[in-house]
Amino acid sequence: MKIKPLLHLMTVSLAAVTVLSACGSSGGGSSSAPAASGSTGAGTTPAPAPAESAKPVTISFIHWRGEDVKSLTSIIEKFQTEHPNIKVDMQTMPSEQYQTGAQAKLQDGSVGDVFTSFPGAQFEALAKAGLFADLSGAPFLSSFNDTLIASGKKDGKQLAVPYQLVYNDPIYNVKLFEKLGLTPPKDWAGFLELCEKLKSAGLIPIAFAGADIGPGQFMNTMVMNNQPSDDIFTKVEAGQAKLTDEFWVKTLTQFKELNDKGYFQPNALGTKDAAAGALFQQEKAAILASGSYQLAQNKKANPNLEQKLLAPITVQAGQAKYEGVHTTTFMLAVNSKSKHPEEAKKFIEFLSRKDIAGQYANETGQNVTVKDVQYSSPELQVAAEWSGKKTIFQPRFSIANAENQKAVTNSIQAVLSGKSPEDAAKEAQAIVDQHIKK
Template sequence: MKLKNYLIMIVVLTFVFLAACSAGSDEASGSGDGEKEISFIHWRGEDKEVFDELITKFEEENPDITVEMTIYPSEQYQSTAQTQIRDGEVGDVFTSFPGAQFKIMDKAGLMEDLSGEGFLDNFNKDLIEAGQKDGKQFAVPYQLVFNQPVYNKGLFEELGIEPPNDWEGFLAMNEKLKENGYTPIAFPGADIGAGQLMNSMMMNNAPDEEIFTKLENGETKLTDEWWVKTLTQFKELADKDYFQKDSLGTKHDGAIALMAQEKAGMLASGSYAMASIKEQNPDMELGLLAPITVSADEAEYEGIHTTTFMLAVNSNSDSKPEAKKFIEFLSQKENAEKYANETGQHLTVNDLEYESEELKSTAHWMEKNTRFHPRYLISSADIQKAVEASIQAVIGGQDPEQAAKEAQQVVDQFVE
C-alpha cells in the first residue's frame, strides 16, 4: 500500500513538473496569456533603425505585445513572401508591393479584410486605393513614392542645366553631362533599373493607363509602336554611353554610390533612394525629374508616383487584434512623421509635417500630373519579367524589334 502511494506521488509530481516547464516555455516564447508576440516582415533594410525605435515605443505603450521584425532583401521578399506567411507563423503584419504581388496575396486569401477599421481614417483615402479589391481594403499603402530619376541639383546648376520637357532636350542634357566627365545616368540594371526607369520612359509613349491590362487581354502587343519606341529610346541611351559601364551588372547600392560620389548626374530609381544618397553625402542637394520621351506639346504626364509598402494583416494569424493595433500605431501622426522624416519618405497618412530637406524639396511633385506606376499594373509576374527582360536585352545590344518580338512570345502564353 505504501509502495502504491509512493508511485502515485511520483506521477503527480511528474505532471506538476511538466506543467511548470510548459508554462515556462510559453512565457519565454511570448505565447502565454500575458503577452503576445507578433511578427512584422518587410523589405526595407534601410529603415531598420527607425523601425527599431518605433517598435520600442509601441512595446512601451503596449506592454502585453512584443514585435519581432524580420527584413528580407527586396528581390527575395518578392519571390518568397507568400510562402513565408502562408501558415501564419510568420508575418502577422506583412508588407506587399502593389500590382502583381498584391494580386497573388489576395488570390491566395492571405490578407485580412481591414474595411471598417478606425485607423483607415488616418490615411488619405485617394492614396490607399492600390490596396483595395472589390470595394474592400485588404492592405494599406504607407509610402508615397516618385519612381523617376533623382538628380544632383548642385551639379545641374553648376553646368547650367534645367530639367528638359521633351526627348531632344533629355538627350542634350545627357550629352552635356557626358562631355563634362560625368556618367549621365547611374543605372542599376542588375536588380531594379529596368523595372523603375521603364515607367517614366513609357508613360507618354503609351498614355493609356489601361495599356498593360490590354496587353494581358491581347488587345495590344509589345511589338506595337508604343513599346518598340520605348525600347528604341532605351537603346539610344545605351548606345550613346549615357549609362555607366557594366550597367546591367550594377546593383542599386552600387548605383547609389556612384550618385553619392558625384560621379553621376542622375540615378535611375526613385525618391525612395534619396535618403541613402544623403546618408553617404549629406551636402548633396537633390531633385527629381522624369524623361519626357515625346515633344513638349504631346506630353500628358510629368512623372510617376506609387503608393507602396502596403501594410497587411495575415489572415492566418492568431494575433490579428495585436497586428491591427501595430498598424494603427504606425498611422498615428507623431509616429508617421518620425518615420517619414527619418527615412525621407512621403507617406499616405493625412496632415503630416515634413521636416527633412529632401521631402520639402520634392513635396511640389504631389501637385504635378503624375501617373500611377505602370509596371505595378501588370498582374502576371511572368509578363512583368518578360517586359523587363526586353529592356535589358536592348541595353545589352539587341535590336528593339527583335527584343519586343521575343517578349511578346512570352506574353502570348499567358494572354487570357
C-alpha cells in the same frame, strides 16, 4: 435526508467557483495595456479596443525595407511600452527576394502576422492566395488619405494600406546642373542634349542599376508618355494590345539610344542598385535612375548633395500627358492566417498615428500616406513638391502577372545587351501570350 445542509453546501461551493472564475479572467495578476486614448493622433477615433491577451503575445512583422530598421525599432519599442503584452518580432528581406519569396513564408501564419506588399503583381498574387485579412471599416483608415490608399483595395475591400508615397522619377544633382547651366528638359531631344553635355563634362549622365532594380524603375518614366492609354499593360495582358506595338518598341528603342550613346555607365547591365547609387553619391554621375525613396540614403552618404527629381520626357514638347510617376507602396496588411489578428491590427493602428507616421517619415526619408504629417527634411520636401504635378501611378505595377512583369523588364535588359528592340519586344510578347486566358 438532510436536505437543508446539502443545499447550504452547494450554495457555498457555487459561490467559491464564481469567485475563482472571476480571478482567472484577470490573467493571474498580469497587467494589460490600457485602451488607446487621444494619443492616436488627429483624425483617428479609436474603436473599442479588443481585449488583449493576458499572456504575452509575439507577432511577426516582415518587410523589405532593411534601411528602415533603426526607425522601426524605435517605433516598435514605443508600441511595446503602450502594449506591454504584445511583442513585435521584425524581419527584413532584400526587395527582390521579398517579391519572390514572401508568399511562401506567409502561408501557414507562423510568419508575418503583419506584413507588407508591393502593389501590382505581388498584391494580386497574395490576394488570389487569400492571404489578406479584410481591413474594411477599421477605424484607423480615417488617418490616411483616402485616394492614396485606393491601390490597397480589391473587390470593394480594403485588403492592405499603402504607407509610403514614392515618386519614381530619377534624381539629379542640382549643383552639377547649375554649374553647367543645365535645367530639366521638356522633350526627348532636350533630354538627349542634356545627357551629351553631361558626358562632355566628364560625367556619367545616368547611373543605371541594370542588374536589378534599374529596368523596373526607369521604365516607368520612359513609357509614361509613350503609352497610348493608362491601362495599356492591362490591355496587353488581356490580349487587346501587344508589346510589339509601337508604344513599347519605341520605349525600348529609346533605352537603346541612351545606351548606344554612352549615357549609362560602363557595364550598366552588371551594375547593382548600391553601386549605381554610389556613383551618384560620389558625384561621378549627374542623374540616378531610381526614385524619391533614395533621396535620404544619398544625403546620408554625401551631406553636400543637393537633389531634385527629373523625369525624362520621351515625346515632343507639348505632347506630354504626364510630368512624372508616383507609387503608393509598402502596403501594410494583416495575414488572414494569423493567430493574433487583433494584436496585428493594433500595430497597424499605432503606425497610422500622425506622430508615429511623422517619426517614420522624417527618420527614413519616406513620404507617407497618413494625413497632416509634417516633413522636416529638405529631401521629403523635395518629394512633396511633386504633389502638385501631374503624375501617373507606376505603369509597371499595372502589370498583374509577375511573369509578364519580368518579361517586360527583361526586354529592357535584352536591348541593352545588344538585341534589337523589335526582337526583344517579340520575345517578351511570346511570354505574355502564354499567360493570356483563352
